Amino acid sequence: MLDESLLDSPQGLAQADRRALLRGAAEAGARVRTAVRYAAEAGVNDLEPDGRPRAVLIAGPGAAATQTADLLGTLAGAGSPVTRLAPTGVAPAAGALRWELPGWAGSVDLLLIATPDGTEPGLSLLAEQAYRRGCTVVAVAPARTPLAETVNGSHSLFVPMATAPYDPDQPLAAASAPGVLWALLTPLLALLDRTGLLSAPPEVLETIADRLDAIAERCGPATATYSNPAKTLAAELADALPVVWTEGVSAGPAGRRFAAALAELSGTPAVVAELPEALAAHSALLAGPLAAGADPGDFFRDRVEEPPALHARVVLLRDRPIGGITAAPAARELALTHDTPISELEPEAGGELESLAELIAVTDFAAVYLALASGA
The missing domain is CATH 3.40.50.10490 (Glucose-6-phosphate isomerase like protein; domain 1)
Known part of the structure; x- marks a missing residue:
């Protein structure tokens, strides 16, 4: 269970963060x-x-x-x-x-x-x-x-x-x-x-450092959840199976990194695939028991003592598409057709390495917040 109140407590996060x-x-x-x-x-x-x-x-x-x-x-x-x-x-x-x-x-x-x-x-x-x-x-x-x-x-x-x-x-x-x-x-x-x-x-590496500093300020523990994309994503992934879809050259390795960080830091399993192949690869997954609307049991049973059911949530990591060609609309339609919520991250304008750095930095913060707020 995710302690969402901890996300907006910088002091509580610092006490929980024993691994720095x-x-x-x-x-x-x-x-x-x-x-x-x-x-x-x-x-x-x-x-x-x-x-x-x-x-x-x-x-x-x-x-x-x-x-x-x-x-x-x-x-x-x-x-x-x-x-x-x-x-x-x-x-x-x-x-x-x-x-x-x-x-x-x-x-x-x-x-x-x-x-x-x-x-x-x-x-x-x-x-x-x-x-x-x-x-x-x-x-x-x-x-x-x-x-x-x-x-x-x-x-x-x-x-x-x-x-x-x-x-x-x-x-x-x-x-x-x-x-x-x-x-x-x-x-x-x-x-x-x-x-x-x-x-x-060297000048490109300096811009990477500047972009990472900007993300650290925007996603830091002092920034409230409603304006912090990393805290928001961590809260959205509580009790969810992250289905990470990536689009663009920079987004692919960032998505694979995010899945590895989720597993290692918070013990959260995740699946990852690149668009447009992800649409076919994961359509059966979204249509199965992990869909948000799926509940094979009796609707009227008492759920107070039960842990929340695990449902899929799509996380769409996008680099800026070249020539405007994108599979994102089809991805959104597939997710919503199967009652699956979707979170999206897209970097600000910049070079390939800057985009990669931003996607990695935001998802790194999200993986850390999920680990700390879930007591992993």
């Missing part, structure tokens, strides 16, 4: 600026790559690496060479995950290691294997960790992970917690800008 999730969301812009500075100090802006890499391989544990690879692959566009390396198993002795390079990986390929931990022995072994194969290795991880020592020892490029600017030793929370993604993603955006795979020069 709200602070992580508010610090996203500062993390981007700190990460830009760390990347520059590590020499990323001075790199002059001799052509594009044949493949960009990304390795790291859990949701953080998955989301980073998803975002970079989407931003790199059609024919993207970005591939995430999944763990190949568990080392019997240490019980730690291990990674392996593909057999074809060599000197024309780039290995990116992104982790909020840095103590994984499997990633250190992977960095050593890539160095022996001649791959270029770049790692983003906390400083003074075994991975940092391995990467620096092999004359590869290491970028310290940006933590809170006022507390460099503060540990980061769960992989889907606000702040972790931007701390890992920002240096890699700057790096792939230098390779020509995408466009993320």
